[in-house]
Amino acid sequence: MLSPLPTPEPHTVRRARPLLGTLVEIAVSDDRHSQEKLHAAVSDAFAEVERVHRLMSFHEATSDLSLVNRHALSRPVRVHADTYKVFEMALNFSWLTQGAFDPTVAAPILESSGYLPSCRTQCDPGADWRDIELLGDTCIRYRRAVRADLGGIAKGFAVDLAVCALAARDIEDVLVNAGGDLRVAGPRSHGVRLRHPVEPLEKAYFLEIKGRALATSAPYFSRRKDASNREMSALVDPVNRMPELDVGSVTVLASDCASADALTKAVLFASREVAERSLAVCGAEACVIK
16 A cells, blocks of 8 residues: 655646546656646546456456456457457466466356356356467457456556556656556655555555556455355455455565566465466565565
């Protein structure tokens, strides 16, 4: 979680919007540009985030993701190039982490516990990420009955697109924060405080990042009881296919936010050897708090 930012100065703009199931904040600063140009740049960045939300939201019935989940078992589904790219990235991370990151495991469990809207169709209990087939020409097909949820990587991807949009406007100092998926660009360091998983309202750890991204996975704010009075969370272990409650928190620092987002699951659920190799391949590092 970011420390509160100071009151905006004449060449600083900070705005926030509810998107991607969280609050997305964008802050920019550049004394070479007017307030009008800074606001225009931030609007461009929000447009990129909105597009990812529109294409990849599990909650939107008309999103690419929903269309793929409804029809890809019976026929190939053509999607937007960005949706295809995120599916491709998700499968690459599934392979790299040996399934510790798996975009197909959580959806049926999160549907049954009320975190996601129910699709009312059964998934094959033995299906996993290997049953997603990328056919080229932005077409996707499912080999078995699976349901993908891109929430573990699409939010980071949206942050990266927003940062790229601001770079295209030649904005010097940038911060984009989507509910803890965060990336900064420019010459200034930004202070970030990580929550303690046992006492999440207390600040536990302080770090500074410059020109990098980070993402955190932890169950503390998604914990709740289901209709059967069982403790649940939105964080699902892909091995035992059960919600995780007591894994602490993992923050990954990487060059881009999509990688940081996906790699948190490798650190949480892969063997130490696989997790360390996955981080090394991506030039990333992890901070674990228990």
